[in-house]
Amino acid sequence: MVGPREKNGRYYRLLTRTIMLVVIGVSFVPLVLTNGVILHQFGTAYREKIYEHLDELVQKHSQNIDSFLTDRLGDIRILARSYDLWELSNETFLRRRLTLLREEYGGVYVDLGLIDSQGIQAAYAGPFKLTAADYSQAEWFQAAMEREYYISDVFLGLRGTPHFIIAVKQFFQGRDWIIRATIDFEAFNSLVENIHIGRTGFAFILNRQGEFQTKPRKEVLLTRDPYSAYLKGGSDPKKTTIVTGIDGHGVESIVAMAALKSGQWLLCCQQEAADAFASLRRTQVLALIAFLISGLGIVAVAFFLSKRMVNRLAQADQEKSVMNEKVIEAGRLASIGELAAGIAHEINNPVAIMVEEAGWVEDLLEDEDPTNEENLAELRRAAIQIKTQGRRCKEITHKLLSFARKTDPAVHEVNLNELVADVTSLLKQKTRYANVRIETKLAPDLPLVGASPSELQQVVLNLVNNAVDAVDTSGGGTVTLTTRSNKNSIFVDVADTGPGIPESDLNRIFDPFFTTKPVGQGTGLGLSICYGIVHKLGGDITVRSQLGVGSIFTVRLPMAGPSASCADDSPPAQKPIRLPISDNTLKEEG
């Protein structure tokens, strides 16, 4: 069997846990929502900013590179158009032009050459010995012959070093000639190599076949996935395409791509995602740390707060329980006070008889012959009468004492029929002079009730006392006490033929300090105490009343036994506790 203390402990533990979870929930949900929304919005905005920055960067550099190529092409076209064939076919002239160009643009130009329509280099100025070199089979030559000008991809060619060619077709003396300049790979490469983005960002150029046109700072193992859409020509060449993916080293990277050289080349700026989003990541980490610290704070506060609240609650429950007992005790003393007048009169009668009988004995003893037979018989009768009346006094005091002893809230198994009989007997004197008849209809074989005998006695006494008072004010009548039971409950009905209770008062009669009795005659606590006691026992108390007919108070109590046991999470210390001892005090002298 679960003890009340243990049951209360479980109740308070459950309450602590519930309060703690509610506090944590209520604090965490808005915290998570707010932080989540802010972080998400911040993340999105930050990403957009990074992408915009990359877009701007790539567009700017692609324009730079494009204008570099256009400028170089412009140089060669001016050269082709400004001079005659005999000047261009003069290697000394070409060397001078090359020197001028190199002086103007540094080491960008490697060499210059004039190639006839058969692909044979007619004149050459540069560091290699390429005069009369045959380019008829070179891809760039064939491509250049088909259009006005041509800029090749980077290739090794006859010289064996990476370079690319700007070729311009010019018509001289009835034939097409190609004026060709070789652009130094290193010079071109530095244009792209100098692009730095963050700590890990770099740039490179690819042609349509996915071949490098510059030397990437970091070796990029192309999975081609990020570039494939562009390489297949699916993207708009005028727009920057930004994709994220895993690079050849397994690192997540962002790649921004823009078209160059009329869509033949692709400028790619690649940066590790961790580097690009470093600030975002730092903010996220800071936010997470702040969240964890707040979370720890909330959990700690929830823990201590709930502990403290429940401790206070337990203390308040304890105080309430003590106060309840005190109020019940006070109410009981008030009831005893009300009974006292009747009891005093009840005791006064046998006392008066005893005094008169004793006086009669004195009278007899004053006779001349007190021991004559007649006198002896009278003395004997008087002694018996004194004894009878003395016993009557003892019965009255016992009845009163059984009620006036201190309230014991411990729950026992109580026989309600015996309790009703005791209470009616206690009120016998009061009802005798008040023209009130008390009738009892007690159900045979009534099951026992789990209750504190003294508290339950007080409930019945208060109800019967009120009923007797009600009947008395209407000039006499009957109070009927009925006990009955059904499957789970036991009932006591206290019915009176009094004036009835007005409907306006019916809702208030169980309120503390509500009384219709004159000042000084009622505390207004009786029914309120009854209500408290009955509810504490897990029962209820109801009233039906009709003006001019009377009232019926019905007390329902749970049956003692397993069916009356209460749920584990019920409020503390307010439920009956069954003890295996029965209370015999009430049966004494009964």
Add this chain to the structure above:
Amino acid sequence: MNQTVVLLVDDEVPFVEAMSRRLTKRGLTIIPAFSGQEALDKLASKEGERVDVVVLDVKMPGMDGLETLAAIKAKHPLIEVIMLTGHGTIESAIEGMKRGAYDYLLKPSDMDLLTTKVTEASTKKRQHESRIQEARAQMIALRRGD
């Protein structure tokens, strides 16, 4: 002088019996009654005509002491009534005095004091009666004188 006749009214039978014995021993004639109604019935009967004093308990079931007192005084204004009371009903006894009771005594009372009060009340009643008789005789004489 005739013996004083006392109607002793109380709902406690052993009390009435014990009192009757003691008062009889003190030379009084006792007529017992065990309720207000019985007291009124006995006063209305032949033997009731002899009653000088009623010793009346205040607290009785049915018709209580005050009601009985009122009924006695209404029908038999000359009969003196002594109220017997416990401590709790002392206000009722004083109320009885206001309504014409001769005196009141606390229960249990001293027998000699009760006997004295009864004798005094009886004397008062008989004096009243003799004065009334004298007045009546004077009135008859005055009429004859006319």
